[in-house]
Amino acid sequence: MAIVHVFVSTGRFPSEKELRTFVEPTYTAEGDAVPSRFIEEIGLHEYEPSTIETTHAGKAMPVRQLLRDASWAEQWLPDLDPGRWADSAVCVFPPNVIATPRDSSLEYCGAFTYRP
Known part of the structure; x- marks a missing residue:
C-alpha cells in the first residue's frame, strides 16, 4: 500500500500559479534547489516533483469534488x-x-492509503 498526504486551503491562492509557487522549489543560477516554503514546512525529502499534484478552482467546493481527478482518487x-x-x-x-x-x-487532511 502507498500513502498520499492531502493538504487544502481556501482563499489563500488567487491562481494555480501562486499555489505552485508556494509548493515548488526554485533554483539558483548554478542549478541548486532552493526549497519552497511548503517543502520546508512539511519537512519534505526524497523530493520527486512529478508525484506532487496541485489543484486550484476559482471558488470553494467540496474537497471530494475538487480532487476527483487526482491520481488514484x-x-x-x-x-x-x-x-x-x-x-x-x-x-x-x-x-x-x-x-x-x-x-x-x-x-x-490526513494520510490515505491506496494501491498504485
Whole structure:
C-alpha cells in the first residue's frame, strides 16, 4: 500500500500559479534547489516533483469534488471528510517523504492509503 498526504486551503491562492509557487522549489543560477516554503514546512525529502499534484478552482467546493481527478482518487477520496470544502489542494504521493505534515500552513487532511 502507498500513502498520499492531502493538504487544502481556501482563499489563500488567487491562481494555480501562486499555489505552485508556494509548493515548488526554485533554483539558483548554478542549478541548486532552493526549497519552497511548503517543502520546508512539511519537512519534505526524497523530493520527486512529478508525484506532487496541485489543484486550484476559482471558488470553494467540496474537497471530494475538487480532487476527483487526482491520481488514484477513487481509492482514497471516499475516506476524506465529505463536509470539507476548499479551493486549492496539494496531494503528495510517494516516493516523496514527509516528516512534519501538521506543520504546514495549509490544512492537513490526513494520510490515505491506496494501491498504485
